Amino acid sequence: MSQKPAILITGADLAAPAVELLKDFELIYAGKSPQPEEVLALCKKHNPLAILLRYGKVTAEMMDAAPALKVISKHGSGTDTIDKEAATRTGIKVVAAAGANAAAVAEHALASLLACAKSTVHLNERMHSGHWDKATFKTLELNGKTLGLIGLGAIGLRFAKMCNAIGLRVIGFDPYAKNLPDYIQEVDLKTIWQQSDAISLHCPLTTENKDLLNKNTLSLCKDGVIIVNTARGGLINEADLLNAIQSNKVSMAALDSFAAEPMIAGHAFQGNKRIILSPHIGGVTSDAYINMGVGAAKNILSVLLPVATSI
Known part of the structure; x- marks a missing residue:
């Protein structure tokens, strides 16, 4: 057995530069799709000093099973899959690689918005089926339209x-944003709902904003609004969104995250041609993989280095 202190990685791999940064530790990989009971067993077996969270969740039970645990570092920006209350109680630091995947997710959001406005998925399917819809179909021109952004962190900006x-025209809401560029008009949430031709979500999921997009907020929106979500699925009440699409309140939606992941067969969104789906992949690029791994590793070292050097 290795004499190095352990770091548990809830995934099957880590970018080589991140592995190099953590070379003084034994890296324990939980696998491609780690189940909670498997992560718990590894916590009990290896008592890691750190958990580098790629997939799944970190629960209070896992923290209790690893008394040496000092830090939980997210391979990305969202920490809603970590029981932060339990971490606070036990003195475990929670850190995120904020901004490491900003370019990747922002590009995916743009691709999603354009796919909705230009009907690229639908027209591609029609063309492959032998149709030529030029005389009967019109797409949406975005120039001059209003985009409402909820969340103005690294990705939203x-x-x-x-x-x-x-x-x-870009309007945005974020109670924590400061010194916004002049091309973003800061507004309240009600204005986002009422004025936006398209709304894109870029905020973390909290207990306060769960189901932020629901039948009440959707009722305030323009008819035919486009919804894009590359943040967290829990921000949207999925049943309410589906109803809004069926009633034409929402013209199109492009979703990269969902209330329950992975999405299972038979989900109500599947087969709806006005909903573009992707498997929470906005931040998954070769460059982002390296950036998030390095960011997560550096965050671990910033907490563990004094501990590691004393062992």
């Missing part, structure tokens, strides 16, 4: 810059 460049 990058997406806003892209959208401003193609002629969209």
Whole structure:
């Protein structure tokens, strides 16, 4: 058995530069799709100093099973899959690789918005079926339209810059944002709902904003609004969104995250041609994989280095 202190990685791999940063530790990999009971067993067996969270959740039970645990580092920006209350109670630090995947997710959000406005998925399917719809079909021009952003962190700001460049008026809501660029008009949530031709979500999921997009907020929106979500599925009440699409309140939705993941066969969104689906892959690029791994590793070292050097 290795004499090095352990770090548990809830995934099957880690970018080589991140592995190099953590070379003084024994890296324990939980596998491609780690189940809670498997992660719990590894916590009990290896008593890691750190958990580098790629997939799944970190629960209070897992923290209790690893008394040496000092830090939980997210391979990405969202920490809603970590029981932060339990971490606070036990003195475990929770850190995230904020901004490491900002370019990747912002690009995916732009692709999703354009796919909705330009009907690229639908028209591609029609063309492959032998149809030529030029005389009977019109797409949406985004130039001059209003985009409402909820969340103006690294991803939201990058997406806003892209959208401003193609002629969209950008309005945004984020109670924590400061010193916004002049191409983003800061507004309240009610204004987002009422004025936006398209709404894109870029905020973390909290107990306060769960089901932020619901039948009440959707009722305030323009008819035919486009919804894009590359953040967290829990921000949207899925049944309410489906009803809004069926009633034409929402013209199109592009979703990269869902209330329960992975999505299982038979989900109500599947087969609906006005909902574009992707498997929470917005931040999954070769560059983001490296950036998130390195960011997560550096965050671990910033907490563990004094501990590690004393062992």
